[in-house]
Amino acid sequence: MIWGTPGDTTWAWTRGYSRNTMEENKARRVVDALRDRGTDAELARVGVYQFGVSVKLSDGREATWDSDGTAALEAQVMRNGVLVGYVPAIEGSDSYTEEQIIDAILRTDYDKPIASRRPTAPPPAPPLPRKGGLFRRFMDGFRYR
Numbered sequence: 001m002i003w004g005t006p007g008d009t010t011w012a013w014t015r016g017y018s019r020n021t022m023e024e025n026k027a028r029r030v031v032d033a034l035r036d037r038g039t040d041a042e043l044a045r046v047g048v049y050q051f052g053v054s055v056k057l058s059d060g061r062e063a064t065w066d067s068d069g070t071a072a073l074e075a076q077v078m079r080n081g082v083l084v085g086y087v088p089a090i091e092g093s094d095s096y097t098e099e100q101i102i103d104a105i106l107r108t109d110y111d112k113p114i115a116s117r118r119p120t121a122p123p124p125a126p127p128l129p130r131k132g133g134l135f136r137r138f139m140d141g142f143r144y145r
Contacts, residue, residue, distance in 0.1 A: 001078055002118050004007075008072065011047060014120055022051055022053070022066045022067075023051065024043075024051045026046065026126075027043055027044075027052060027053055027066075027131060028043055029098055030053050030098055030101055030102055030105075031043050031053055031130070031131075032130055033098070033102050034053070034055070034105060034135075035104075035127065035129070035130055035131075036125040036128075036129040037106065037125070037127070037129075038124050038125025038127055038128060039055060039105070039106065039125070040056040040134055041054065041055045041056070041058075042131055043131070044064050044065075044067050046064070046067040046068075047067075048105045050067060050068075050069060051067070052064050052066045052067030053066065053067050053105065054067040054139075055075075055105060057110055059079075059109075060079055060080075061077050061078065061079045061084060061085075061110065062077070062078050063075045063076070063077045063078075063087065063108070063110060063115075064076050064078065064081070064129060065087075065105060065119040070089070071094035071095050072089035072090060072094050073090045073093035073096060073101060074086070074087055074088060074089040074090065074093075075087035075115070077110060077113075084112065084113065085110065085112070085113040085115060086111075086114065086115065087108055087111075087115040088114065088115075090104055090117075097108070103121060104117070104123040105125065106122065107119075107120065107121045130134055
């Protein structure tokens with residue numbers, strides 16, 4: 001038996017996910033902001049009600065941020081489906097604003113297997129077009145503004 005309603009915290013825990021995980025609309029806004037700054041990012045759909053941010057790196061690797069259902073911001077770095085590195089959980093990131101999440105993703109240095117943070121973010125590159133184009137709202141069922 002399922003207790004609670006979809007807006008209730010009890011309902012979230014009985015469904016097996018935390019309300020502190022990255023929500024779809026929040027992940028979409030983070031992706032859009034990263035693409036506006038020239039970072040090749042897209043929405044990662046990793047499970048039912050689990051969303052994250054996937055960042056394509058220049059050497060064929062891909063960093064998937066905040067997709068494991070925990071509250072802290074962290075990432076797995078994959079190449080061809082094999083884990084080749086990770087970004088450890090950032091302390092205090094469970095209460096980050098969207099702008100702080102964007103800054104943390106931009107400042108990450110992925111050159112070593114255990115990624116570290118740069119003191120400053122790299123300069124923005126030319127903006128990339130948003131994924132989905134003209135039919136984006138139709139594909140997503142008008143669920144966001």
